[in-house]
Amino acid sequence: MCDTCGCGHGDGVTFRKPGDEAAGEHVHQHEHTHDHEHSHNGETHSHPHIHNHAHDHDHSHHTHDHGDHTHTHDHDHHHHHGDHPHDHHHADHNHTHHHDHSHGREIVVEQDILSKNNLLAERNRGFFEAKNILALNLVSSPGSGKTSLLERTIKDLGKEIKFYVVEGDQQTMNDANRIDAAGAPVIQINTGNGCHLDSDMVNRAVKDLKVEDNSVLMIENVGNLVCPSLFDLGEEARVVIMSTTEGEDKPLKYPTMFQTSNICIINKTDLLPYLDFDLEKAKEYALQVNHHLEFFEVSVKTGEGMDAWYKWLKAKMKK
Template sequence: MCDTCGCSSEGGAVLCKPGDASWHVHLHGHDDSGHGHGGHHHHADESHAHHAGGRKVAMEQDVLLHNNLLAERNRGYFDARNIFALNFLSSPGSGKTTLLEKTIPMIGSDFPVSVIEGDQQTMRDAERIDALGVPVLQVNTGTGCHLDAQMIQRAVKEMDIADRSLLCIENVGNLVCPALFDLGEALKVVVISVTEGDDKPLKYPTMFHEADVCILNKIDLLPYVPFDAVQCRENAMNVNHHLAWFELSASTGEGVDAWVAWLKAAMNRS
């Protein structure tokens, strides 16, 4: 059990390649820091459960510190090779994968693109990205609720990521725990949809405070749902007035051009 978020990672994460059922790597080897399964995989035995809150706070700080050290290693590697890494975050069903399916072909003419997919189970999203003809690796976290820096480190080692390229990391669908774990990315992109409620930024402020970009997806459904896009943007900006804000429909393509133009400009500046 992880003391940071309460999720279980007893089975460890697994790397998988689409189209190759025989290829997988289990991520539960110890690293040289002695922290076992990376920054996230600290387990509490029955005796730990009886310790006071101070003990849990210390363990949480230890988990996040170790993760952040690994994230800085990832960031140094990405910077050295001019790999622009985006961490896509959202609740389940907001349309992250559809957004990637729309974005990747529009970026691919200017920059090579690679993708790391994070889900608890299945290869479904990785198979969708694989159909686009770009390198993709699936990280199945089992009962874990987020990706961590060591998972990304191990995944990158298994991939042939080009220099001066875009790396898209699609995190596990969850607006809570992934906000706490730095992966070494250049930017955090939080995706919400008009079917979720315009008060999401107020309910999950840590995620929106940590994000650099907010994408409001599924705007084609605005005529059919009780969602106030202006109020949602205001709520998000009240939490984090530095957010870059985009409204689009990944399904119809409306508004995607502006998002892709902004992304290309950000990559060229990096």
């Protein structure tokens, strides 16, 4: 479970390359600690548990007094601890738990997770700078055209620029297979129930890809305009992609993503004659939340506007 945004990695995160037969490698294990304070017949004691396991709780009766967060439970607990499971049977006596709920602690935990992510992101960034790797984090809603943009870019510039791609999706190898067919080395990260990539995943992927100096690393994040905005991956620039089929008020609905982006690509401009989409209004809304945004209006399908995008990429590579 990601304690920052609430998404779960319960199904495990896997790394795979096209053609791999193995199902991938689980990189997230979950360990959590909690203290129970028990009052048995007037005697009170507490004990911590550190778990790396699944829980089975069979709760037959609950009495909750939320005034002071005192919970009385009449139930069975089944905890499986590594190689030594033990059961608590509380059917014959009342069992009082006192839980301390601290919103301050929740904030500290979130800060710790983001701080840990940001520390590794800075290490990633230092590695990219040292090897002259242009790392771009591509973010958008599902279906905006991230993968299509990458496919066309790789096919058109593949002879001039060495591309590597990290694909982020909850499930399937579909996008990685498309990028592989386009001609770029690629690794697929399947996040299970997770809704974003983080800097540790990118670090692992870059090592597996063996990214060379003087190249471009394209990181296609999980399709989501909320959680990926919180996680720095070590990229040089964040590229948010929206399409003409999504509505021009997208920047106002999801301002954090647009605030944290450097580039905004508006895709599917070939559909403008058939849609009630105001291109200038979309740009105006985006600039309201981030007046530093640079725009590219493109149709990946027809190639219209792609030259300006390619020119920007080449200029960044020369720095």
